[in-house]
Structures are given as C-alpha cells and as structure tokens.
Amino acid sequence: MREIFKRAYDWIDERAKLGDLVDYMGKKYVPINRHSVWYYFGGVSLFLFIIQVVTGIMLLLYYKGSEELAFESIHFIMSKVEFGWLIRSIHSWAANLFILAAMIHMFSVFFTKSYRKPREMTWLTGMFMFFLALGFGFSGYLLPWNELAFFATKVGTDIAGALPFIGEPLLVFLRGGEDVTGATLSRFFGFHVAVLPGIFTVLLGIHLLLVQRQGMSEPIGEEGAEKGESKRMPFFPNFILRDLLLWLLVLNLLAILAVVFPWELGQKADLFASAPAGIKPEWYFLYMFQTLKYIPARVLIVDGEVLGVLVFALAGVLWTMVPFLDRKSQRGEKNKLIDYIGIFAVVYIVVFTILGWLF
Amino acid sequence: MRIPVLSAILALSATFSPVLGQSVRPDQCLECHQALGDPPVELFANDVHLQKGISCADCHGGDPTQEDMEESMSSKAGFRGVMKGDDISAVCGSCHSSTETMRRFGSRLSTDQFALLELSVHGQQGVSGEASILQCTSCHSAHGVVPVDHPSSRVYPLNIVATCSACHSNASYMQRYNPALPVDQLDKYRTSVHGKRNGKGDPNVAECASCHGGHDVRPAGDVKSRVYATNIPAMCAECHGDEGTMGPYGIATDQYEEFRQSVHGVALLEKADLAAPACNDCHGNHGAIPPGVASISKVCGTCHVLNADLFAQSPHELGFAELGLPECETCHGNHAIIAATDQLLGVDEEAVCSQCHSETDRPEGYAVAHMMRQLIDSLETETETAGLLIEEAEQKGMEVTEPKYKLREARQVRFESRTMVHSFDGEQFTEVVEKGLKTASDVKQEAAAAIGEYHYRRTGLGVATLIITILAISLYLYLRKIEKRPRERGHAGTSTQ
Secondary structure, eight states, rough: HHHHHHHHHHHHHHHOOOHHHHHHHHTTTTEEEEEEEGGGGHHHHHHHHHHHHHHHHHHHHHHHOOTTHHHHHHHHHHHTTHHHHHHHHHHHHHHHHHHHHHHHHHHEEEEEEEESOOHHHHHHHHHHHHHHHHHHHHHHHHHTBHHHHHHHHHHHHHHHHHHTTTTHHHHHHHHHHHSSSSSHHHHHHIIIIHHHHHHHHHHHHHHHHHHHHOOOOOOOTOOOOTTTTSEEEEEIIIIIHHHHHHHHHHHHHHHHHHHHHOOOOBBBBOTOOOTTOOOOOOOOHHHHHHHHHHHEETTEEEHHHHHHHHHHHHHHHHHHHHHHHHHHHHHHOHHHHHHHHHHHHHHHHHHHHHHHOOO | HHHHHHHHHHHHHHHHHHHTTTOOOOHHHHHHHHHTOOOOHHHHHTTTHHHHOOHHHHOOOOOOOOOOOHHHTGGGGGGOSSTTHHHHHHHHHHTTTTTHHHHHTTTTEEEEEEEEEEESGGBOOOTTTBBBBBOOHHHHHHHHOOOOSSSSTTTTTHHHHHHHHHHHHHHHHHHHTTTOSSSOHHHHHHSHHHHHHHHTTOOOOHHHHHHOOSTTOTTTTTTSTTSTTTTTTHHHHHHHOOOHHHGGGGSSSSSHHHHHHHHIIIIIIIOOTSSOOHHHHHOOSSSSOOTTTTSSSGGGGSHHHHHHHHTTSSSSHEEEEEEEEOOHHHHHSSSSSSOOOOOGGGSTTTTGGGGGSSSSSHHHHHHHHHHHHHHHHHHHEEEEEEHHHHHHOOOOOOOOHHHHHHHHHHHHHHHHHHHGGOOOOHHHHHHHHHHHHHHHHHHHHHHHHHHHHHHHHHHHHHHHHHHHHHHHHHHHHHHHHHHHHHHTTSSSSSSSO
C-alpha cells in the first residue's frame, strides 16, 4: 500500500514539483505564545466556509429560487430528499457558527494588533470577507421564503433605504423594485450563490496566500518566533493536525446542533399578511437593530434612524481602516486606546444583542 | 251639539290652564272654525290635548283672544298656520321633549320620543329632501290624538297594524324608500297566530310595535334594532318569558332560558354567530312559519340540508309520520338543542335510539344503532390516536405536514359519518366510516415512521459522535506522540531552534 502511495506521489511530484511545496511547508513555523489559541479561529472559519460551500451546492441541486416554489422546494428537501433535512440544518447552523467564528477571529486579530505592517492587506481582505459573510447571512435568510424571513428582509432593506442620497436607489436595487417580492427572492438567490461566493473566493485566495507568505503574526512584545528566538511549532504537520482536531470537534458540534435542534421552516410568506409580532433579524444584526430602536425619531434636525445607520457605517469604515489609523502599534508600541475601543465594541455588541433578544 | 261643549271645555280650561290661564274669553279659533265647519275642529273635540287645556293657538300660534281675524292670525301674534314637514314634529317636541312641561300637565309619558324618532329609520330624510320620512302626526294623527291605550287611538294594538301598513303595504310608496323591503307583511301577519288573534280583537298579542318598537324603529340589520338577530330572542322573551302575559294562553315561558343554553343560543348570543338561528328563523317573521317549509317540524332542514335529505330517504321518515312524531325534534329537542355528540347514538341509556329500540322491541334498529355506535367510537379512537402520534412527532421536531393534512381528512370523515347517521342505513354508514378508518390508519403509520426516523437520527448522531470522538482522540494521541518525539531526542516538538 505504502509503495502505491509513494509511486503516486512520485508521479505527481515529477510533474508538479511537490518537493518545493513540501520543503516550504517543512520550514514554516507557527509561533507559540499565550495568544496562540486565537490562531485556530481563522482555520475554523475556513472549515465552516468549506462546509457552507459543500452543503450549499447540495441544496442547490433541489432548491428553486422563485416565489411560488422556494418554500415548497425547501419543504421537499426536508421531507423527501434523503438526508436533506440534515444538509439544510447543517447549512443553517454552519452559517451562524461561521459568522461567530469570523467575529472571534476578527476581534482576536484586532486585540493582538495583528493588522500591523505588513499585514494591512490581510486585515482588509478579512474585513471585506466579514462584510460579505453578513451579506451571505442576509441574502440566505430570505431564500426559504417563510414569514419571518420575508418580514426581516423587509425591515432590513427598509433600514438600508433610510440612508441619505443612496438609500432609495439602494433599496430598489436590493429589492428589485419598491417592495419585497418574488423579484427580491430571485435577486437574493443570485447574490447568495453567484455574486457573493465569486468575490468571496477571490478575497479568500488573497487572504490565505498572504497568511502563507507572511506567516502568523506575533503580538507586540512577544516577537522572536520567526527568528527562532521564542517557542514555535512546525506548521506541517503539527499546526495542521491541531487544526484538524478542532475541525473534527466543530463538525461534531454541528452534527449535534443539526440533529437535536433542526432548523425550522416556519410558515410560507404571505405578501398580503400583516407582520407577525416580534420580528427580529438574525442575531448578528440584532445589536444594530436594537440600537436603532432606542434612538429617538429625531435627533436635532436629523432623522434618528438615518443617524443610527450613518454612525454604524462610519464605525465600520473606521474599524476597517484601523491598520492605517493605529500609528502607535505600527511603531511596535502598545496602544491602550485601541484595546479600550475593542473592549467597548465587544461589550456593546454583547449587551445590545442580549437586549435585542430579550425585548 | 258637540261644539258648545267644546267651547265650554276651552273656556273652563282657559281658566285653570297653567299655560293659558291669562284669559277667560272664548277661543276665537274655535268660534270661527266651528262656524266654517272645518273637520279638524270636530276631531279636536276628542283630542287628549284639548282635555289637557291645549288650544289651537298652542300649536298653530296666533292670538285666540282677538275677534278680528287679521289680528288673531297675524304674524305679529306668532301665527304659524298649517305646519309642514319637520315643523310639525318640532311643535310636538316642544312640549313632549320637555320633562317640565309634561309634568305640568300631569303626564308620565317618556320625553325621549322625538329624540328616538330622529335616530330611527323613520327620522331619516324623506325623498323630498325637505323633511323626515315621518312626522308625529303620520301615526298619531293631528287633531284626534287620544292616549295610546284608548281603543280609538291609531296606535292602539288593534289599530296600529293598519296604521303601519298604510305605508308598508303600499308598494309604490315603499319603492321610493326601500324597494327591497316586502310589502306583504300585513298579509303574512294575518296568517300567524299573533295576527289571527289580533284580528279577533286580542290587544295583548304582538303587533308591529311590539317587535319593531314605536319611535325607535331601526332597520333589521342595525345592531341596535330590536329585531337584529342577536336581540330577537330577548325581544320575544319580553312576552314569551313573562308568565303574566303567557298564562292566559297556556304557553310555557322557559323557551328563552332553554334557547340560551342550546347550541344555537350559545352560537348566536355568546359567539355572535349570525348564521345561528334566532326565534324567527324557525318560527317565521311576520308569517307563521318560514317560506318553503311545510311545517315547523321540517324547518331544521332549511339549514341542516344533508341531514334532512338523508332522513327523508330513511325508514324513520314514514315511521315518525305514522306515530305523529316531529322529525328532528324527537331526538334533538327543540329550544334546548345541545351540541350533538356521539353519545346520542347507540343503545346506551343516554342514547336516543334506545328510547324506541330494544333487543326485543324493533330489534333491527337496535342492531343498526349498536353497530353505528361501535364504528363511530372506533373512528374517534383511531383519529385521536393518530392525532397524538402526530403531536409527538411534531414535538420531536419532525416534519409531518402531509400526515397532518391527512388527519384533517380523517376528522372530516367523522363529521361526514355523523351526518350519515341520519340515513339510519348500516351499509352506507359503514362505507363512510371505513374510509375514515383507512385514512386514520395511514396517518398513524406515517406518524410512527416519523417518530422512528427521529430515533434513527439520534442513533446516527450517536454513532457519528463516537466515530468523530475516536478520530479526535487518535489525532490527539498522535499529536502528543509527534510533539514528544523531538524532546526525547533532546529537542522541543514545539521548537525554539
């Protein structure tokens, strides 16, 4: 058996020069420090994304993205297709875990200031991927065409429509018209399975390439692993196998969630029905939604909702641009202000998400 | 002969009248109009207003003390002449809407008649666009008004039917206001017990105003109308629930109480379900029974059509007729009809079949009743069991939309079988129930399969978790092994180089 593998490897190596890659991998090391645990969340995010791609393709074999058939096709997947219920449930759960893992990954990079030179582009591609992940969540939520999804999309696109100047055309662009209709569903389906994955894949490629080229960042004050001055572990096989171990655990968690808490389908959307009470967006939008509820209808001369949306948009831009704003960390000095901002952001998100959940 | 008496009354009343007490001079209005032979003067001789000391001038204005016609009927003296339109009711209302004035005349009449009239259907604007449809005088007359309990009053129970029908039986008149309203109410009324007794001179039976009200007549579709569907039972009970009124006729007074507790009463009065029958739906409105029904015993079939059709083809139709038994009422009762349950069927003590059928007396019916009850009980048990299984599967998070839909079919068959009971035909009944049993059985199987699938999934999860755990432990052990190896050789697996 070993002989067969060796011959196969030699055959490929002769043509694809695998030796160079193996040499490169063999010389690649991952630093070991008290923040090393956060390194794994990038890998977990990647794993969950792969699961999304695989389960998404499987769902695509049966899903029909039209107003008349979307709900029915998901119902068919869940009741008639062999293991369809499992695939759909895993896809829904993995979507949420993916955003959670990406958030943890993003905050860990933020707190360890890993966005410092030379990793500004890695941060930027990561942030864009995070925004795309939110877009995946928002567009995917509508696809079952159920009551909750329909009204959550209505509210969500309404908020986008509140933006000054670009709000109205943005709303029409997102909805494919003035209202949420079958046209919105077709559009969201297109975004979800073609536009977003296409852009995401390019960004992911750049992101992974940069990570491989630059290696793992070391927190300020704990540098030296690259030069062999502090503890480190080989990327291959140690780090890869540790990643794999975590992936297995995540896979098991997903299976448990999908079987014990199967994702419900709800009632089919009725365009003429009134909105059910307590419409809420997905948990990752909840803190923003809850904030908008607390802002008064008018703040001085500005519409409260517009103000809220603008503040969040500005915060998103500043957050994305942090590698260029945080000069202190760039110089290798500790920047407490960034830590405080990060802590504030985490506390704010957690508190307002809980408030949104409760009220 | 009457005229001098009239003058004497007016002279006297002018002396003592609190309104007109200023003068003892004879009423010049009467003096002159008597001489002219005006009919209103003669009518006025019996008018209740005259007896209370109210003169012509109190309504028509003018100065009755002046002999000179120019002066007595001058606008300066407030002469109004013959009033028209709403001015008529306004003059009546000027006294009849004033508690103080009415009390001064020793009257206990209600003072809200005018207000009620204005809100009533008759208070709406007439086709002329200048005045209400009715004025006070339209029903009470102008110069011959007598108390309502006086046999000569136009609104006395024996006369009011003619008063109302003067307009309501006039098709060309009614067409102007409500072409959809029938004009044969009087004819129908005369066919009813109420109408017949009224025609024979009984003033205590219901006439138009008893049901529709006097001044407050509203369209039947108005929720405030006395004859709005949900108000009818209480309205009828004003007489039919009163022992004093019903005693002389020997009619029971418990119908309303029975009806309130019946399935129809609960639907109509508590749930405001207008599809449920009120008294008139079975007993008729103006006529004796609803149109198209041979007798009240067949009235149930106007709503319960399928049951009535099946009954008409059943052996009970003839049997009941021979025994002089009413159709539906024999088993279900009349005013106190409770919701029909399966307990009515069968040969148990509470079953109505056993009232006529026993093992020895009419045994064929006994056997059919026994079999029907067994089948309907089986169907109930099967559908309930299927429902419980569906519920269990749903609670386990399983997708059971299809069997749930089928369960509705099985439950529908239960209703169908209850209807089919009225055929009293064992074969027809069995055919229907077996259809339901088959559906319930399918539902049970599908629900059980869903529950089985639930356990299969859990088992699968257990196996998958076991495999993943073994893989994870193996991986962990392998990692420990490869990370230990360099240390054994004097290097850290997690190297510092």
